Structures are given as C-alpha cells and as structure tokens.
Amino acid sequence: MPLVPFSITPVEEAEPVVVAGMQTTIIWRKNERARRVALRIDPQAGRIVITLPPRGSRQAGLALLRGHESWVAERLASLPPALVIADGNEIPVFGQPHRIVHDVRARGGAVIETPVIRVSGHPDFLARRVRDMLRDLAFREFSAMARRMAAQFHARPGEVRIKDTRTRWGSCTADGTMMFSWRLIMAPRFVQHYVVAHETAHLRHMNHGPDFWTLVETLTPHRAEAAGWLRREGPGLLRIS
Incomplete structure (x- = not known):
C-alpha cells in the first residue's frame, strides 16, 4: 500500500465514513507534490488521512480505502x-507517570514535583501550561543532548526546534536544523537518547546507509530497544492532548 509522510497543507476537508461497521472520519488532503493517492492513519486524532495528488480523485481515494478496509479497521481499533x-x-x-494537580495556591505555571505536575492559574489554561512546560523541558534536554553527541565527531547542530508532529519523532535538515516532537519528553530517557542520536548522526550522513547506522550505534547503545518501544508505546503518546 502506498504511504507518504504526513505534511500540513491548507487544502483539506473532513468527511464522515463507515469502515467495517465503525463510524470514523476521513481527512482529505490535496498535496501538490504527491504523485499518487496515499492512505494513512492519524494516530493522534484517530482518523483516516487520504492524500490526493493534484489530479487525484476522491473516487480513487475511496477505492484505496475499501481495498485496505480490514487493515484500516484493525489500526483504528488498536489505537490506545x-x-x-x-x-x-x-x-x-x-x-514515569506524573499526576496533574491544579493548585490555586501555586505559582509559576506548571512545575514538575515528581511524581506530580503542579499547575497554577485559571483551570481553563491548565492544559496549555502543561504543554508549554513540557515543550520547554524538551528543548533544554534535547538541545543539550544533541550538542554533547555532535561534539563526539566534531560537529555542531544548528537550530533546535520543538514541534507537535504526528509521524516523526525527530528530523534533521541539510543545514543542521533539528526538530523533535515535544511528546518525546514523555518517553523514557533511553528512547530520547536514541532519537536524538539518530538525528545527530544526520549531521554527518544525510542518508540511512551503513555509515549512518554505524555512527548511530557509536552514539547510543539503545537503537533496538528504543525502536521497539516506539513501535509499541509511541501511539499512546500521540493520543495525549
């Protein structure tokens, strides 16, 4: 089945659909760079995403969906x-689990006091305060980790950005800009270590060839364990909002 990386595009529309007796939603996306119709599950929203090339039709998208209806139903049902x-x-x-506690007497937004996240202010802003705190923590942790790893092979990362991505835990561009999902801060440290090592290795090798993987395994011993954790547990992090 053809799959494409998720990308944000201004041309999209939601449509209700029934898949294997299950009521769900299709997000139709038009992508000028797409060469063929592609189907994926958005685990964060629990919806189907069908990407159409400029001349692609919804009929072709529905045909792809019906041809993989059992797979789609299984994926949707298996979401945490x-x-x-x-x-x-x-x-x-x-x-590690942390209980969120709204404390009207607290100050300073959201603060981690393991095993609690204590949040001050109006309750309407609680979720935003927690997310902002986790994004700031992710930036500090991953920036420092990337610098330490890059120094091992005399490289230097460019700008580090924290985003809310849906299919990538991290990425690295040719100019050294590194991106990490803020949700990665919720994963165990060994998983974070692997993802940062993966993207840092791209400062030397902008591919996934043998030399790239050799460098990754020089930077971290957690490749296999972390990749397995992300396959099993990563969808659960995407379901937190």
Missing part, C-alpha cells in the same frame, strides 16, 4: 484511548 491533559489525570514524563 485518548488521554486529555486535565486535573487528576496522569501523563508520563521521562517514562
């Missing part, structure tokens, strides 16, 4: 339950 960042709920930080 969605978890809202709210007072009393637990979310992981560095792989």
Whole structure:
C-alpha cells in the first residue's frame, strides 16, 4: 500500500465514513507534490488521512480505502484511548507517570514535583501550561543532548526546534536544523537518547546507509530497544492532548 509522510497543507476537508461497521472520519488532503493517492492513519486524532495528488480523485481515494478496509479497521481499533491533559489525570514524563494537580495556591505555571505536575492559574489554561512546560523541558534536554553527541565527531547542530508532529519523532535538515516532537519528553530517557542520536548522526550522513547506522550505534547503545518501544508505546503518546 502506498504511504507518504504526513505534511500540513491548507487544502483539506473532513468527511464522515463507515469502515467495517465503525463510524470514523476521513481527512482529505490535496498535496501538490504527491504523485499518487496515499492512505494513512492519524494516530493522534484517530482518523483516516487520504492524500490526493493534484489530479487525484476522491473516487480513487475511496477505492484505496475499501481495498485496505480490514487493515484500516484493525489500526483504528488498536489505537490506545485518548488521554486529555486535565486535573487528576496522569501523563508520563521521562517514562514515569506524573499526576496533574491544579493548585490555586501555586505559582509559576506548571512545575514538575515528581511524581506530580503542579499547575497554577485559571483551570481553563491548565492544559496549555502543561504543554508549554513540557515543550520547554524538551528543548533544554534535547538541545543539550544533541550538542554533547555532535561534539563526539566534531560537529555542531544548528537550530533546535520543538514541534507537535504526528509521524516523526525527530528530523534533521541539510543545514543542521533539528526538530523533535515535544511528546518525546514523555518517553523514557533511553528512547530520547536514541532519537536524538539518530538525528545527530544526520549531521554527518544525510542518508540511512551503513555509515549512518554505524555512527548511530557509536552514539547510543539503545537503537533496538528504543525502536521497539516506539513501535509499541509511541501511539499512546500521540493520543495525549
């Protein structure tokens, strides 16, 4: 089945659909760079995404969906339950559960006091304060880690950006700009170590050839274990919002 990387495009439309008896939603996306119709599951929103090339038709997209209906239904059914960042709920930080506590007496936004995340201010802003705190923590942790790793082979990362991506935990561009998902801060440290090593290795090798993987394994011993964790547990992090 053809798959393409997720990309944000201004041309999109939602449509309800029934798949194997399950009510769900298709997000139709037009992508000027797409060469063929592509189908994927957005694990964060729990929806189907069908990307169409400039001359692609919805009929072709529906045909692709119906041809893989069982796979789509299985993927949707296997998604972990969605978890809202709210007072009393637990979310992981560095792989460890932390209970969110709204404290009207607290100051300073959201603060980690393991095993609690204490949040001040109006309750309407609680989720945003927690996300902002986790993004800041991710920036500090991953920037420092990337610099330490790059120094091992006399390289230097460019700008580090923290984003809310849906299919990539990290990326590295040719100019050395590195991107990491803020949700990665919720994963265990060994997983973070692998993802940062992967992207840092791209400062030397902008490919996934043998030399690239040799450098990754020089930078981190966690490749196999972390990749397995992300396959199993990564969708659960995408369901936290």
